Amino acid sequence: MPEETDMLRETATRVFADHFAPRDLAAAEAGNWPEAAWAAVEDAGLTRALVPEEAGGYGVDPAEALSILRAAGGAAVPLPLAETMMASWLLAQAGLAIPDGTLSIAPVLPGDSLTATRNGDAWRITGTAGRIPWGRSVGAIAVLAEGPDGMVVASVPAGGWTVTTSANLAREPRDTVTFDAIVPRNAVGATLVDAAQLRRLGAAARCQQISGAMDHILALTVQYALDRKQFGKPIGKFQAVQQNLAIMASQTAAASAAADLAAEAVGQGMGVTAIGAAKLRCGEAAGTVASLSHAIHGAIGFTYEHSLHYFTKRLWSWRDEFGGEAEWALLLGRMVAERGPERFWADMTTHQ
C-alpha cells in the first residue's frame, strides 16, 4: 500500500478513535447527533477526499480516499461520511459548488427515479426515493435526476424534501424522501453519471466499510478468545475455536482484497465486474464473519452492552445496501453467460 493511503487512513483512524467509544455509539443509536465528532471529521478534510483537484479537492487517488471509509467501518462511525464523500464527488463532477456540512445522495435504490424540470430560470426537483441515508438530517442532498435533455445533478438544500423515517439494522437513518424543491440555475449541472454508476460508487464505499468492520470484529474476537477462560484455559486454546477464528481471518482477508479491487475500480471507469464481484464477495464474507464472531463471543456478545453488535449489525445492513449478493451475482452471471465460456477466463485476467 502506498504511503499516502496509510497517512490518510491513519489520520481518519485517529479522529475516529477520539470520538467513538462504545458509549458514543449507543448515544448515536438513540438518535443523538455527534456534533463535535462531525466537526472534527470536517476539519480534518475527510469529507472532500473524493473531490478531484480541479474542483478544489486534494487530488488523492480515489482508492486512497476510500481507505478513509475502511477506518470508518472499523470504528462503526455513526456519521454520513461515506454519503457526504459521495455527494461531494457527484456535485464536483457536475461542476457544482459543494456545501459545507452533512450531505447525502439520491436515489440509492435501483427502481427509484427523480425528475428535474425547468421552472422559469430555475429548476424544480420532484419524486420519491427510498432508503436515503440520513435523509432526515443532512444539510443538502446531491440528487441525480432525469432532466429534459439528459441526466442532471441538483444540489438540493434541506427544506426541499419531506421524509418518512426508517433505519437499517444498525439504526443508521435510511429514510424515504419526497422531493419538491425549486433550486436556482447554478445548483443544477449536466452529468455523464447514471444511476447504475452511482450505485457502483456506493457499493465500492460499502465494501470499504464492511472490510474495516470485519478487521475490527476479528480483532475483538481474537482478544475475547484469549481472555475468556473455560475448562481452566482460554477458549482460544481449543482447536474448534481456533479453526473458526482462522475461517474468520481468511474471510476478512478475502473481503479486504475484494474491497481493494473495488476501490481501485472507482478511479478507473467504475467497472461493473470489479465492483460487483467485490460487493458480492464482501457480502458473503460479512455473513460468515458476523456469525462466527457471535458464536465465539457467546451470550455476552449478544447483549446490547457489549460493543460487538455495533459492528455486526452494520455488516448485516451494509452487505445489502447498494446491492446484495443476489443482485450483483445475477448481474455478473448474466454478463458472463452472454459473453460465453471462451471469454470467461480471458475477461477475468483484465482485473488486477
Next chain:
Amino acid sequence: MNAINFPKPPPCPEAEALRAEVREFLRVELAGRDARSKAESWSGHDAEFSRKLGAKGWIGMTWPKKYGGHGRNALERYVVMEETLAAGAPVSLHWVADRQSGVQILKIGTEEQKQKILPKIAAGECCFCIGMSEPDSGSDLASTRTKATKVQGGWVVNGTKLWTSSAHLADYMILFCRTGSVDSTDRHAGTTQFLVDMKTTSGMQIRPIHALSGAHHFNEVVFTDAFLPEDALLGTEGAGWKQVTGELAFERSGPERFLSSFGLVVELMRVLGRDPAERAAIALGRLQAHFITLRRMSRSISGMLQQGLEPANHAAMVKDLGTSLEQEIPEIARTLIASEPTAETTEDFLAVLAHSMLHAPSFSLRGGTREILRGMIARGLGLR
C-alpha cells in the same frame, strides 16, 4: 494481524505482453485435446508438452540465465502458470520442479547441483517428486522416521515415503528425513533434505498406489539401505525443517490452488448456454467473484515472493479459500444441471463432472490439509 492485508500486486506490463504469446502457443498446442484430458489440470502428464514449454523459455523463468533460467519476474511466471492451468494444459512433469524443487536448489543448493539440475528443469526435461509424507507422518511432518545414516562417502537411507505423486516418472526426489536422533525438546532438530536421483539410486522400490478413481498418480517409495553420495545433501545437515517450511509459500499460494476444477466451470457454461435460468446466472456470477478475489490474493503473494518475502500465512489462506472453492464447484454444477455423473459417456460435461467429483477430496489434502492450514492461520493470530 499482518496476514489480513494482501498488498496490490505491482503493475507488470511485460507480463501482459507475454500473456498473448502464451495463449497463442496453448491454442496451437492444445488443439484437439478433449475436455476430459483438460480436466486433469496439473495432474496431466505430457513429456512433449513440457519440453515445448521449456523451449519457449517458460519454465524456470525467474532463475538466472546461467542456470538455464530467463531472468523474468514472478508476475511473468504467474501468467504462464495461470494460463496453462486455465487452458487445461498437461503440466505435471515440470510443475513441482518449477514451483518449488528448483527454487529450493537455487536457494540452498551447491553450485554443482545448480549447474547439473536447473538447466534440465528449465528445459522441461526433469520431473521432481516431493519426499515428505510417510505412513505414520502425514500432517505431522516432524515425526518423520525415514532415516539417513552417515557412512563412508555418503549416506544410507532406510524408511518409506508415501503419497509420492509422480515418483514413478520423476528424475529426482527432494527427500525430507531424519539424520539425527529424536530430540524431545526440539522436534524439528536433526532433519535434513537430500536430492535423490530416482533413476540410478539402488535400494529403492517404487510401488503404485491407485486413487479412488483408479488413476495412478501417487506411490509408495521404500528405501532399503539405499545409498546416497555425499553430494546428494541439499542445503545444511540438520536444517531440514527450516528448509522445508521455506518451500510452503511457493507450494500453497499459486493458481493451482483454485483452478483445479476450472475446466468444469467452462463445461458447465457450455451446457447452460448464453441465457441461463436466474439461479444458474446467480451461481456463475458468484463463481466469477470468488475467482477474481482469489486471483487477486494469489497474485499479491506472487508480488511478495518477488520481493523476497515468505508469506506462508497468506499462502495458507489462499489455499484454504481456493481449495474450498475447487471442491464446491462440482457440487454447484450438479445442482444446476440434472445429471448423473459418469466416466462412461461421450458428453463432456458429465465426464468432467465425474472427474472433478472423484478428485475433489484430494484438493484440501495435498500440500497441507485444511485443518493444518487453519492451525497455522490461528498461530498467526496469536492463538497458539
